[in-house]
Structures are given as C-alpha cells and as structure tokens.
Amino acid sequence: MRPISGGPRRTVLRTLRADGPALAVRRTGTPSSPVAQVHLVGTAAGPMGGDLVEVRVRVGPGAHLDLQGVAASVVLPGRDQARSRLRLDVEVAAGGLLTCTLPPVVVTGAAEHQATTVVRLGGDGRLRLAEHVRLGRHDEPGGWWRGHVDVTRDGSPVLRQSTTLGDDPGMRDLRTVLDTAATDHASATHDTVVMPLAAGGTLTVTLGATTAAEQRAR
Template identity: 45%
Template sequence: MITRVEVVARRGPGGRTVLPVVRGSGQLAVRRTGPASVHLVATAFGPLGGDDAEIRLVVEEGATLAVRTVAAAVALPDRGGDRPSAQRVVAEVAGSLDLRPEPTVVAARAHHRAGLTATLAPGAVLTATEQVLLGRTGEEPGRWTGTTRVVVDGRPLLHTTVGLGPGAPAWLPPVAPRAYASTVHVGQAAGVLTVDDAVRLPLEDGWVATAWGAELHRVVRAVEAVA
C-alpha cells in the first residue's frame, strides 16, 4: 500500500499557526487535534512488508507544529517475509517542529525501514523522537533500520543509520538489544551526559540522545533522563 501524508504549518494573523494543508491517503489519516497539532491515525493494519509511506511536513517561519500518532505501529511481514516496509518523514522547517510518534513494534520476520530527513533554516527548532521494539511478547525479534539526516542552513549537521535485529551488521548476540530510543534536538545546545543505559552527545546548537536495552519502557526513561 502506498501512503502519502502532507501537513503545512504557516504563521497566520496575530502570530497564530494555521494549517492550510492537512491531508493523508493510504494507511494514514490526519486529524487536527489542537491549534498547532495533528495526530496521524492508522486506517489499516500494518505497515506490511512492501508498504511504502511518506510523510511530508512543512513548517514555515513563525509557525509551530506538533505531530503525534494515536497508537503504536506494528510492522508485519508480507506473506513471503522477504520485502521490507518503509516510512519516510521529510521535513522542511523554518519555524518549530515537535515530532513525537508512538513506538514502532517490528514483528518476527518483518523488516521495517524508517527515515527522517529534516532541512532546517537558520533559527529553526526541531525535536524528533524514535522508539522501537523488536518483536511482540513471546516472539522472535524483527529487523529495523533507521536513518536520520539533519541539514541546517545548507550544512549537514547529523547523518546516522542504526540497524537492529537479525541480519543487521552490528546486531550480534549476546549484544542484541531489542529496544531502542532516540531524540534529536536542534535549537538549544547541551553538553555530553551519560547514565547507565543512555548517552547525550552535543551537536552544533543541539544534541542527540540514544539508548538501547531489553525493555522499551526502561530505554525510554533512560533517554528522558539525559534529554
């Protein structure tokens, strides 16, 4: 299934944010849930292997946008178990974007590819989170590959790819975490900070925090402790 979502946030009269474009097709519907916020609502099970989703977000100067999802997504294999599903977020930000979806659970035999490409103007603010769990209760882990690219004022700021699950080069038991969480923030600098399961590393005018572990709720708390 092909899914396409587009949301445009613009500064309106009196400085409030207006959303002149809010549309979705395929597996995701978009609902405006606040003056400057939307929720993505799944309209079908999945994603399934072979599904392709692209979410395009435009936040113009002086506007703010918060994007959430209603529930966790469960990535499932196709019948043959050999095709990955994919979801890409493409963001153009001159204002402020807060992107915090619910977790993605990757079922056994599934391979889900996630991507965030954010192009920021000078002075733009971005907060984006990712939460992943490999396998549902009592089943083998699936595979997840996530790539994050952030460009600020035409200069690359962050480009990283994380691969987890069977077949991923860095996923070698017994070092084989089933849960992963990350937050990238641009707009306020912060230094290095570590706790038992998480680390925050500085970026120019920002930071990125990551954590791995066996249980998602513990990993999420670890990232929140350094964020």
C-alpha cells in the same frame, strides 16, 4: 503552515491531507492556540512487507507544529519477504518549530522495516524529534529495523546517522530524541547516551533489551 499576521500570534494549517489506506491525519488541540497540533492515525494493519508510507511536513516561517501519533505501528512480514518502508520528509523554515513524537514501531518476527528521516532546517528553524522502536511483541523474537536520519541546516549537515537492530538480543528497544535547540552536556549511563552535536543541539539515545516499564514490572 504559517503564522497569521496581526493580532494574537497563532499558527494556521494551510494544507492537511492524507492519501491511501495506511494513515489519516487529524487536527487536534485548540484552534486559538499559538501551536497547531496534528495527530497521525493508523487506519489499517501494518505496515506489511512491501508497503511504503511517506509523511511530508512543511512548517513555514514562525509557525509552530506539534505532530504526534495515536498508537503503535505493528510491522508485519509480507508474503515475498520484502521490507516495509517509512519515509519522513520535513522542512522547517526560519523561526519555525516542529515537535514530532512518532508513534512506537514494533517490528514482529520475520518482518523487516526501513525508516528514513530527511530534515531540512532554514535559518533558526528548530526540531524536536522523538522515536521509539521495539523488536518483537511480548515473548516474541523481533525482526529487523534499519533507520537513517539526515538533518541539514541551510544545506550544511547537522546529523547523519544510520542504525541497524536485529541480531543482538541485548538491543531490542531503541529510543532517540533529537533536539536541535538543546544545550545539554555530554553524559552516559549504562543504557543512555547524550551527545552534543557540533552544529548545535543534542542527540539522546537509549538502547537496551527491555523497556523501562518492563524492567519496573520485574
């Protein structure tokens, strides 16, 4: 993706492709908008144990992309107890911006899921990444979720973090927001922590036994 030269500034999608049965990719929003909008659409149940889903995103110099999901992914166990895997591979060039709101991931009982996010930022490229993981459906024990995030800027580390959920009933719902342009100060409540990063930006983590919506319903 890159912005067109001359005239009103807007982002042009150069390549938009999906292979395999798991996901489709659709351009949404207004073509004349300066920000390109794309939705990921699940086209099959799962992922199931043994599945590998790879998402690659390339944002060119000065381009702005808003990437979103349509509905939650429900992770199901496979016959051989193998884990399912999702790999998100991102590059954002100088002047580029990616806003990525991934669809919620619900890990059902006996399922195991591995999520790996690798981001390479160039120059002043920016990223805002929001993720939501939930262990178990309503009144169901959850499975296991393991996540790893590796973000670099021009080869230097911005964030390297690994998280595992699965054996603590008090930690079933995880929300994270990584914003490489934010300048929030460090803060903490009973379930949310805001952490400024040494290389710039902030990481906000909310972790608890239930979602905010469930708490309000009680």
